[in-house]
Amino acid sequence: MTRITPTSLSDGRELIYFDEAGTTASRSSAETTDHRDLPARGEPGEVRYDALTGEWVAVAAHRQSRTHLPPADQCPICPTTAANPSEIPASDYDVIVFENRFPSLGPATGSIPEHPEWGTTGPAYGRCEVVAFTPEHTGSFSTLSETRARTVVEAWAHRTEALSALPGIKQVFPFENRGADIGVTLHHPHGQIYAYPYITPRASVMASAAAAFYEKNDGRETLTGSLLRSEREAGTRMILEGEHFSAYVPFAARWPLEIHLVPHRQVADLAALSGGERDELAHVYLDLLKRLDNLYPTPTPYISAWHQAPVDDLLRRSGYLHLQITSPRRAADKLKFLAGSEAAMGAFINDTTPESVADRLRAVTGSEPSVPNTAMAQGARS
Structure with missing residues (x-):
């Protein structure tokens, strides 16, 4: 406790x-x-x-x-x-x-x-x-x-x-x-x-798509739940499947490295997870991060983002907690920079295929990374 x-x-x-x-x-x-x-705290910006x-x-x-x-x-x-x-x-x-x-x-x-x-x-x-x-x-x-x-x-x-x-x-x-x-x-x-x-803008787009899908299916299925089911049935982009959570590289991944970790049960946010779900989350999340760090000789930079349903009650009905881990690292010595198409137009062009990335993430172990802690502190300099 x-x-x-x-x-x-x-x-x-x-x-x-x-x-x-x-x-x-x-x-x-x-x-x-x-x-x-x-000193006293300042006023908000x-x-x-x-x-x-x-x-x-x-x-x-x-x-x-x-x-x-x-x-x-x-x-x-x-x-x-x-x-x-x-x-x-x-x-x-x-x-x-x-x-x-x-x-x-x-x-x-x-x-x-x-x-x-x-x-x-x-x-x-x-x-x-x-x-x-x-x-x-x-x-x-x-x-x-x-x-x-x-x-x-x-x-x-x-x-x-x-x-x-x-x-x-x-x-x-x-x-x-x-x-x-x-x-x-x-x-x-x-x-x-x-x-x-x-x-936020990204959450608004996702919430609108989720609400439209939910309404189209008369509340019988959520968009994220449908995507999870499809990825598990296809299998080619799956990384791991647990009792409560599964992780996969999404079909239309935007980033060179992108992982979605999704609970099998629809919940709006982390607070709604049961004790057993939280236990497994700690285990599988560590597994995924260790796989990322075992892909290359140096630690992989990443953004780990928890997408939770907005507080609004209507949006929470179709909302579905999930984690998105993304990294701009496209090779051991190369990073993807958001240039004209991505930064100006929001139109992503991926330098890797989701299927090949999933293959590599399945192949590496979720054991302790071989990278020393001192290197972990510095981050990847690729």
């Missing part, structure tokens, strides 16, 4: 310890008190409405001063020491979630304008949180124990439920950027959670 201990940092940001059973006694006040004299696309754009100029690839002895999410009073007051932890000091959204929550037009702005309401997977500065998610990975799953589920209940929140998005080629600003193994005051 995970022990959950909420506290606050000296500037009022929320911090929550997720401790594994038997790893620590109840957190003392000394471990939960932030003794730093931090703003969101601006793009009338050309119907999308919101967040303007967060204050993030220009955020921490960028500090040396290990100055890492802000390592446990606090006398020489490094970090964001983590305790001298040790299992998993921690805290509000980002340099948020793209928030810290205030609320509703943005409902009927925007050209020139419409509003406060950048929402919440941005950091999820520290381990107190160890080196390594990656794939080097976590299965017990620790299960604790992270618990933290994702807990925060999804809590953030979904905040005023004005329309969508909750847990994700991880891994590797310098993806643009990480901290080497320490961690992820993030964004709680948006609007439904």
Whole structure:
């Protein structure tokens, strides 16, 4: 049973310890008190409405001063020491979630304008949180124990439920950027959670397609469930199949490396997963990440994105939780860059075939990567 201990940092940001059973006694006040004299938190940035696309754009100029690839002895999410009073007051932890000091959204929550037009702005309401997977500065998610990975799953589920209940929140998005080629600003193994005051463009397209499919089939089948069934029947792009989850390279993969991990049961979000489903998720997710890291001599950069149903009740009926792991790595020494067709037109051209990628991912093992932890911390430089 995970022990959950909420506290606050000296500037009022929320911090929550997720401790594994038997790893620590109840957190003392000394471990939960932030003794730093931090400046007061700023006001939210703003969101601006793009009338050309119907999308919101967040303007967060204050993030220009955020921490960028500090040396290990100055890492802000390592446990606090006398020489490094970090964001983590305790001298040790299992998993921690805290509000980002340099948020793209928030810290205030609320509703943005409902009927925007050209020139419409509003406060950048929402919440941005950091999820520290381990107190160890080196390594990656794939080097976590299965017990620790299960604790992270618990933290994702807990925060999804809590953030979904905040005023004005329309969508909750847990994700991880891994590797310098993806643009990480901290080497320490961690992820993030964004709680948006609007439904993001990608989620809006997916939700519309899911709702149309659901209505066409009179609610008898979901779009993601149908795709999962088709991929399992075809078999050529499957990577693994468990009791509760299956993973495959999608038929129309956009990226050189792309994996979808889908629960067999329709659920809207991580919070709706049962205990058994969360147990298996920790296992299969580690398996997939280790396969990625065993494809090449150096660690594979990736974005791991949890697509959860929007908070809106109507969209949740057809929504279906799933994970999309994507990487721009198209060869051991080559990356795919989003140039004219992709960046300007949103029209992807894949340099690999989904079937060949699935073959390779099936062939490599989900054992511990042979890459040293120090290399994991640096990310792939291909």
